[in-house]
Amino acid sequence: MREKWEKPEAILFDMDGTLFQTETLLIPVHERLFDRLRQDGLFEGDTPSVEIMLSSLGMLLAHIWERVMPGAGAEVHKRADDLLLELEIEGLRRGEGELYAGVRETLEALSGMGIRLFVASNGLPEYVKEIVEVKGLSPYIEESYTAGEYQTATKADLVRLLLDKHNIRHAWMVGDRSSDVEAGHANGLKVVGCAYAGFGKEDELANADRTIASLNELELWLTGDE
Structure with missing residues (x-):
């Protein structure tokens, strides 16, 4: 039986390979x-x-x-x-580019539980914010943080800045790359690895606390339906 995780105050999402099918x-x-x-x-x-x-x-x-x-x-x-x-x-x-299946519905459900939702990405700020806007995620994403906007040297630094700015103490990091795992753990967060993108190496998510095959598993954990 999986360890039960306490509902987080916030969830931080990577963009490429996590929410967006790059x-x-x-x-x-x-x-x-x-x-x-x-x-x-x-x-x-x-x-x-x-x-x-x-x-x-x-x-x-x-x-x-x-x-x-x-x-x-x-x-x-x-x-x-x-x-x-x-x-x-x-x-x-022009309408190119797709979210992964169930992303919008999952974010809506998590937001409805009172969980604050953020994006933390190494992508360009205009690109990340455009995805949030044109793909209909802006009602759920409180703010997007990017390395390009804040000039952070590592993802861990970007996550630390986000947490400090919003006074968040209990959060999950959700992403598909080892940099997401490292950024989450460096800041004391639980890390959920997204194993559905397939961009990284086979052991990319070996140190994640859990891995998921689709984003809606987050909602299932929190509602006890997994």
Whole structure:
């Protein structure tokens, strides 16, 4: 029998691979981005595999470009930053990109229990907030925190800032990458690992306190229906 967890004051969610099915937006955007870089004369050759990009999700953007375009300089990485954001926002506003099944319903249920809900993401602030807005999550998400907005060096620092700002003492961290596990534990939080995205390594969530195969399991735990 699983250990019963006390209802948290707040739940902090990662975005990519946790609430948002990133590949449904990133795969078409990835191809467009490298087409634009080639048009700008900043990139030559074949488009790097999108799998490298997907496996890097959860990292800071600067580290992602080091993996995707290791030989490119700061100018190229900066242009890629700008293009990625521009193309992702365009795609979201066209209706591209999908939430995981049951996300909106689960957030509504958790919010209805009086649990405060936040996003803590290494993504760009405009991108994360656009997802929250266009995908109908703004009634449930109290605030979104991103490394890009607060210039935090690690996810643990971002989570600490969020907790301190809102005077939260008892929370869960929910995410799909080892950086989410580390950020939660560094701040004394219970960590729920999302095992449904499949972007990371096999042992990515080995140190999570629990893992889930779909987000609605959170509601089931809290209502005693699991």
